[in-house]
Amino acid sequence: MLKKEQNKKFSLADFVWLGFNYTVVIGFIGNFAILSNISQPDSIGIHVIWLFAVEGLNAGICAWAFAKMAIVHHSNNNGASYIYVRTSFGKFWGIFVAFMQYVALPFLITIQVMMLIRGSFGADWVSKINPDKSITVPWYAAKSGSFGDLWLDFIGIAIYMSAAGIIFWGMKLYKKLANGTGIIKWVTAGFLILAGLVLAVQHGGENLSYWGHHTNFSLPGFIKTFNSCFFFFAGFEFFSTAGKNISNPEKNIGRGITLIMLISTIFYIVISIIFFAAFTKFVQNMQMGTWSLGFKNNIILYGGPIIMIISALALKINVAMQNALYGGTSLQPLWAEGYLPDHLRKLNKDGIPILASILNLVITSLMIFIWLAIPDIIKGVSLTKQFGFMATPAETMTYQQPFNVSSLTEASSAITIFIYGMVIAVILKLAYQRKIKMRVWEYLAFPIVFVILTFVFGWHYYSLINNIVISDGRKRDSAIIGAAIQLAFVAFSVSFATIWYFTYYRAKYLRRMKEQPELQAKLDAEFEVRDDWKYVSLEIRHEIKNYLKRNQALYQAKTNINYQYAEHLLTELNLIVEKK
Template identity: 25%
Template structure:
């Protein structure tokens, strides 16, 4: 039964102040909102919109974004309550420790390692492609061998630009969370300006005839499109990993999570409507659909800004994803389920330095050497699994009379958590069978790690052993 041993919410909160060196509380609601927008608007809107429209949804891509957005809004409300109630690093991993116990918490943590780590690798690869394209416009080209992941048949061996951006972002993150958040806010402002520029220019070139037929692949195509573009929403949950570095988390965490998601949902719907209104959906199966649409209407000068905005946008996604990964490792390590050196905090910078550089090494290996292929779908499934677990966790919280009454609360319980679970579950079953198999293999590997290391080294296991020894000594003394 000790597989399901739990930590109370009070214990989780108390542990954050027990170390000599802790994470520095410097973030407010605006910083969190910008972190969320920085994580969400990126690869999804600049890359996946075209593929989803051409192969799955057609002009009904608008509905696909609404369906994915609804699933995320319901899940975001659940995350907001947990983040307000349990203002501790670790996101869904930490929440599960308080609700379902250690084994499921580990499974969620391992699942989130998949989401943040592999998504970071995929985003770094995407950044490399856009960056090389930008340099090519100025006549600058890298040797082919170092332009992409290992693929001897095509003459490529390592993606050097992807590795370099990972280490550059990690260096920034090790300088302190406030500096990282400040630079992120600047880049997000530029990114939002570029998206609004596309909307402002493109709306005048919309031809309603391009919206007919509106649903060429039927409703099944719309749901398949929703499962695909769900990747465009991944990131708001990374805001919750910043909980220990937030001033007044009970108030600011819900604002950051919900505000960032609502802003991005509105922009996604507007961009998808204009995109499919400008270009017939059959022609959108390209790597840069937003820039392509502007070139299609002979607005090349705007297309250049869009490409630059895409690079900046993808950079902010990479920053927040790597940040989320380091804080996840920090939380799991602090509980003893991973080696303790991953939770060591630098006294001067008040950031997990060793943890950050190990994360950079792992992400750079995946992004630099391994062709990632279906990674977006695998990341989607991992995220949906986490969302569903958090939704069920809210139902448990409401039955726990020890939960504090202050902070944000999900409205219309149990309906909102149930809707979050159903929407996310429906999107998950739209993903290919091979994705489910790969996800199952990942979880099995995680179980081997837990039973081989984590269960024995868990703080709860060590504390339990101490209690047993104390009990034995007491019996002997009597």
């Protein structure tokens, strides 16, 4: 029975594979259209490559923080950062972090839905502006008028929601489809990487020289790029919440997210070098744009985009399925503590909170409407007033979008950075209380990363306001819309979490303390810093075994007093661990 139960859970290999698929996307190069193109304000050009190494280091230290916390907390439950913060800083901050972790998902989902159909077929995403300011519209671009973005996003929403519903068919089917779509995603992405390599070989020296001579650096550009690209290292805070679906979570959550961060950093740096060598200009959807920007062969011009459309569908189906899982597991702890109605917290036989997942899809639909449909409608009305209902692709491209890939990834990163900062704060508190083991480098690394994250978090919201001040005309209107929606969303989320805690949850908690104190004691028992003797004993045994091998080599396998002492220690330690 135990073996059957374990087979339903993700192994370390499953966890790393699914986590890598969830975290890493080839579409990250589209951000270079905003961050690196020389014509963009605060562009940092090719500096983004070494910035990925800096971000990988920062994200890796954050991942290490999660790994350390998984060892000393009840990681077999859903929640991750919620569990860590709740244990050290109390109910309010734990629940607040859990809620904010959940509301970060709409940013991720908005980007994924937007890139699913609009990013592949929207004229302003895939068209090319020529040096003479004329516009080349590719054959696959949708010419659907002023409200074109709205129609394309509706199709994307329908596909996304259908894929997200797969979670209700059980973990067996989920794992098969997740693996299948992941393989399709990377096989098709391989064609894009190959195309980049071909162009890099042909033009690498010339293009890298161009970037070297035209690249500038500024603090605003650095912060903007750091915030935007941090998004591409985020994700483990979501999939690490699924503790009930991971085998041996205390060990595998930490190992898994550390491996994912390392692989992700190497991947981003290598692919960035290839594409900077291949191009001197980027578009927001480089999956589609690579073919028209770099090739003239008709087979490639038609075949490349078709392969990328298949890749986009596989990617978004894969991510939609994982969002459905992690969204539900992010909400489930809130029900477990009574922050949300009790009857909605039930898990099915696969450990999936079905009702939580259903509510997750409902909330997701609402958030997508706020982040996509409302700006689409505003754009459609504005273009209709100016050009009529059937605006041409060239006319639609005159509209300044309130959100692009970069701005949405920045918005998501800001919330993610807050969550990571809270987890590092937990580590620093436990280290001060001497409840966890800390190495010298950790005493240096964690405070430095905490300061960096705090600065970047504050700068993001400062730049939203500053962008309105320094913009004018249509750019200012779009800046106001983008900032207003983002700030209103964050303000509403913070207010709702706080008010709901002190009105609904607090009253429920006091009633439970009075009527069912044993239940509250049982719930509180899940939030404690655990004795890490299990891991200490494993380290000691490992060292003793290594010593025994060295001893035998030194004394030519002859018995000696030190060997006997070490062997006796190992025997005693094994007995203690077995009893424990």
